[in-house]
Each structure stands twice: as C-alpha cells, then as structure tokens.
Amino acid sequence: MAAGFAFFGTCVDTPRLGEVRGLEAPSLLVVSDGRISQRCMGAEALERRRQLEQEGVEVRVLEQGEVLLPGFIDGHIHFPQFCFAGCGIDMPLMHPEGFLAKYAFPTEESMGEVERAKVVYRAALEVLLHCGTTTAVIYGSLHLGASKVLVDVALERKGPRAFVGKVCADRYCPDTYVEETEQSLQDTEDFIQYTQSRRTGSEAPFLVQPVVTPRFLPTCTPKLLQGLGRLADKYGCIIQSHLSESIDEVEFSATLFPGQTDAEVFHQFGLLKSPSMMGHSVQLMQGEEELLRQNGAAIAHCPLSNFFFASGALPVKQLLKRGVKVALGTDIAGGYSPSMLTAMRSAVMAAKTLQFRHVKGCAFGTESEAPSAKRAKNAEAPAGSSEDELSHFEALYLATKGGAEALDLGHLLGSFEVGCRFDALRLRSQVGPMASFPASSQADMLLKIITLGDDRNVKQVFVDGELVHSL
Incomplete structure (x- = not known):
C-alpha cells in the first residue's frame, strides 16, 4: 500500500488507562488511504523518516512545542x-x-x-x-x-x-x-x-x-x-x-x-x-x-x-x-x-x-x-x-x-495503532497562557495543553486522513 503522508515528532496516544505512549522518543506515523499503516519510534522512526523522504513521501514534521493526539x-x-x-x-x-x-x-x-x-x-x-x-x-x-x-x-x-x-x-x-x-x-x-x-x-x-x-x-x-x-x-x-x-x-x-x-x-x-x-x-x-x-x-x-x-x-x-x-x-x-x-x-x-x-x-x-x-x-x-x-x-x-x-470501535478509533483511522489533532503549546513559559519536558508540555489549552491550541484537525480544520 503506497503511503499518502507521514507525521514525525511527538505523536502521543493512551492505548490503555494509565499508559501514555510517545512522550519519550519521537514517533513516525505513516497514513495510507485514511488509515495508519505503520508506526515506529525512536531510532527506527528516524531511519524510516529518511527512507520515506528519499522515496518522495511527504513527511510532516511536528515543530518544537507541538504534539499529535488522536481526535x-x-x-x-x-x-x-x-x-x-x-x-x-x-x-x-x-x-x-x-x-x-x-x-x-x-x-x-x-x-x-x-x-x-x-x-x-x-x-x-x-x-x-x-x-x-x-x-x-x-x-x-x-x-x-x-x-x-x-x-x-x-x-x-x-x-x-x-x-x-x-x-x-x-x-x-x-x-x-x-x-x-x-x-x-x-x-x-x-x-x-x-x-x-x-x-x-x-x-x-x-x-x-x-x-x-x-x-x-x-x-x-x-x-x-x-x-x-x-x-x-x-x-x-x-x-x-x-x-x-x-x-x-x-x-x-x-x-x-x-x-x-x-x-x-x-x-x-x-x-x-x-x-x-x-x-x-x-x-x-x-x-x-x-x-x-x-x-x-x-x-x-x-x-x-x-x-x-x-x-x-x-x-x-x-x-x-x-x-x-x-x-x-x-x-x-x-x-x-x-x-x-x-x-x-x-x-x-x-x-x-x-x-x-x-x-x-x-x-x-x-x-x-x-x-x-x-x-x-x-x-x-x-x-x-x-x-x-x-x-x-x-x-x-x-x-x-x-x-x-x-462505541465498540476501539480497533478503529481513539489511538494510533496500526489499522486505526487517522482521526487526529495537531496541537501547539506556544499560544495562550503557556506561550511565554515553555515546558521543561514533553510530558509537561502535554499537561500544560490539557490544563490550560483551548481552541487556540488546536492547529490542525484530521478526519479519515483529511485535513478538516486548520488555523
């Protein structure tokens, strides 16, 4: 299946209650036909990013202070x-x-x-x-x-x-x-x-x-x-x-x-x-x-x-x-x-x-x-x-x-597991109350967005792999 595009950076989901995945190392998500076709982390993500770029696949890199979450x-x-x-x-x-x-x-x-x-x-x-x-x-x-x-x-x-x-x-x-x-x-x-x-x-x-x-x-x-x-x-x-x-x-x-x-x-x-x-x-x-x-x-x-x-x-x-x-x-x-x-x-x-x-x-x-x-x-x-x-x-x-x-749709929505539909949010922490006070870790950055964020922090929204809202 040919890749449509990919995201690289802090891609975070919570596959189970109490588990947060993707804060410690950069991730790469490959999206094909509206689905997540591949996910890798750390050194593997860096190598896969290089391969995709060589193949001409668009890799969208999350900026400092940004995080990708499931919708x-x-x-x-x-x-x-x-x-x-x-x-x-x-x-x-x-x-x-x-x-x-x-x-x-x-x-x-x-x-x-x-x-x-x-x-x-x-x-x-x-x-x-x-x-x-x-x-x-x-x-x-x-x-x-x-x-x-x-x-x-x-x-x-x-x-x-x-x-x-x-x-x-x-x-x-x-x-x-x-x-x-x-x-x-x-x-x-x-x-x-x-x-x-x-x-x-x-x-x-x-x-x-x-x-x-x-x-x-x-x-x-x-x-x-x-x-x-x-x-x-x-x-x-x-x-x-x-x-x-x-x-x-x-x-x-x-x-x-x-x-x-x-x-x-x-x-x-x-x-x-x-x-x-x-x-x-x-x-x-x-x-x-x-x-x-x-x-x-x-x-x-x-x-x-x-x-x-x-x-x-x-x-x-x-x-x-x-x-x-x-x-x-x-x-x-x-x-x-x-x-x-x-x-x-x-x-x-x-x-x-x-x-x-x-x-x-x-x-x-x-x-x-x-x-x-x-x-x-x-x-x-x-x-x-x-x-x-x-x-x-x-x-x-x-x-x-x-x-x-x-909704009995945990296999298709709500996380970045391979096979899930790509419903996702690109969030930024550089606006609103936290703009002048950057977090010292990725975990704190996400916490600041959750505790202080609003619609100004929602930079992009995807449903089925399509961009449906962008600031």
Whole structure:
C-alpha cells in the first residue's frame, strides 16, 4: 500500500488507562488511504523518516512545542442546545420553570424550522472541529426533517464523525413538542434508513451513523421503548439515552416504572446493550452497575453538567476497574463548554470531590461518607481513597480510546495503532497562557495543553486522513 503522508515528532496516544505512549522518543506515523499503516519510534522512526523522504513521501514534521493526539470523542452532546449554552444551569432539571421547560424544550422545538436547524447544526459542527472533536454522539430534536439535515450537513462538512439520534418522546413534554407513539417509531425507522443509505464505503466507522434515542424514561411510554428496542435490534443501531441522572429524575421514573431501576427498564426493552451510551449514571441504584457491565453498555460521563444537575460525582476509576465502559462527554448545554479539554479538566476535579471529608468536629459539617461510599462497599478500594483520583492523562484516555471502546470501535478509533483511522489533532503549546513559559519536558508540555489549552491550541484537525480544520 503506497503511503499518502507521514507525521514525525511527538505523536502521543493512551492505548490503555494509565499508559501514555510517545512522550519519550519521537514517533513516525505513516497514513495510507485514511488509515495508519505503520508506526515506529525512536531510532527506527528516524531511519524510516529518511527512507520515506528519499522515496518522495511527504513527511510532516511536528515543530518544537507541538504534539499529535488522536481526535477527541464526545460521547454525549445536544446539538439544538448550542443556542443557549451557558444559560439555565442554575435551575433544577425537571422543575416546571427549570432547565428543560424554560430552555431545552423550547429551543429544540424551534428546530422544526429546517432552515434554522441547518444554520445551528452547521455552526455546531464547526465549533466542535475548532475544539478538536473528531467524533460526536449527538442528540438532535424530535423532528425527522431536522435530523436528516444534521446528517446532510455532517456529510457536507466531512467531520466530525456524527453519530446522530432523532430524539424520541411521547409524553411529559410540552403539548407543542411531543410525539404520537406510532409516528415516533415510524419517523425513527425512516431516519435510520435514510442515514444508513447516506453512508459511503463498506467499513465502519462511517462518517454518519444513526443512533436510537429515547430521550429518557420520564418522556417515553413502555410502548415507545419496546418499539425502539426492536428497531435497534433490527438495524444494528447504537443506542443512547440518559440513565439515573439526577435525584428528581430517578424519583419520577420510579413512579412511572414501580419496582424497577432505570437500567432494569432499559434492559427489559432491549435498550441496554453493546454499543449503547447512557448519559450521566451518577445516581445508580444497587444492581444497575452490574447490568451495565453484563450488557456491555457504556456510561457517557459528563462531569461539568453533573456539577449542576446530578448532585454527585461519578466514581470513574471504580467503574472501569469493575469492567464498566466509560466515555467522556460535554453535554452541551447542561455543560456549558463544547471543549473536550474542559471536559477532561472537569473529570479530574469531579474525581477529587470523591475524597472530600470533614474532620471530626469541623465547624462546616459532620464527618460523613463520600458520595460513592454506598456503591463502593464491595470495591477493591474504599470510597474516597486515592484510588478514586483521575489524572489528566487518564482523562485523556476517556476522551480518546475510552470513547472509542464505549462505541465498540476501539480497533478503529481513539489511538494510533496500526489499522486505526487517522482521526487526529495537531496541537501547539506556544499560544495562550503557556506561550511565554515553555515546558521543561514533553510530558509537561502535554499537561500544560490539557490544563490550560483551548481552541487556540488546536492547529490542525484530521478526519479519515483529511485535513478538516486548520488555523
């Protein structure tokens, strides 16, 4: 296979949680037909670079202060909600005057105007590329037309990879923004067929892919859930929803499905399997974690929005150790930032909160268990211990390889393994807060980008080997 081009320099990935590869010596990545066809490091990389240059192959050399990373994978984002990102996060989720009622539902309803949806969705895709997101698992609106438009504009833009869900809801929504059950199922099947017909090539991961999307249990009748489960099975679709997100959601769902947890309901209707991406899951009840693990379902960890709506922090390290897959998401607009760098930083801070304690006799409260204590009774490490800590490099794993594994695409996305698609970011550290203070090592350079970086640091973005964004 003839080489298309190659990158030489600090090419870093995280093939496993806790492992960072490519910081100690320069790497060379050869890209052919959108895939990584060769990877070598150290002296071998230097020799291979020389050979390729002699053969006339373009070798793109990373400059001092630059690093190449796999593209970021956003596991949970609501595209219509870009319109009000940064607003409403001081409100309760499900109150009659809360986040959903005042902001989310009216804004999503406005996507029924197809031309407006087209403008919003094009802008949202552009924002994600500027932030370095090369794959996004997306919630659209209830509208079939707007959902098809999202597929169209993603194909037109050639990135990021768009796993698109036409949201389904047939109860407990505003009268002007709710579906009839049969129409929801019919539109969902139409959307699945349309999206699958737009895919090009014969191999996953496709640039666009349909996602079966019951909004969450309070807005979905058993009949709708049953029908969506059958459609997901019939067409082999990814599934996404919100699961055990907040105290008010869990309590309301319990009145609708007495005696069953969120996970049990999704499982009953064939909507908890691999691959499926369940948002939040901060308020997991006993047995839900095990159902997720047994079925290969993943959690889309949205730490920033969890601070505002979930009243808790997800014990990511504990879940990963017990075999539950965890991705990372921005959750626009429950989370106000579309940047996966912000999501990484928020994930690290959220993990820190699991260790918060008051000493005995403290003036600010009584000594109590950490939020994860009850869920950790049988864990290897006690809740709130250093085992809960998440490093910034581990958060990078969640944003890349972890997201790919959650989608059952770890063999094709999220790392620089030979055979993976070349979805990648060229990042620079010479701008922003760190510009005047260069790092003393490659590891510190990468850490500075993760902790201080923003879209100004994203110099180039590639999807399937094609340059889709450049500063």
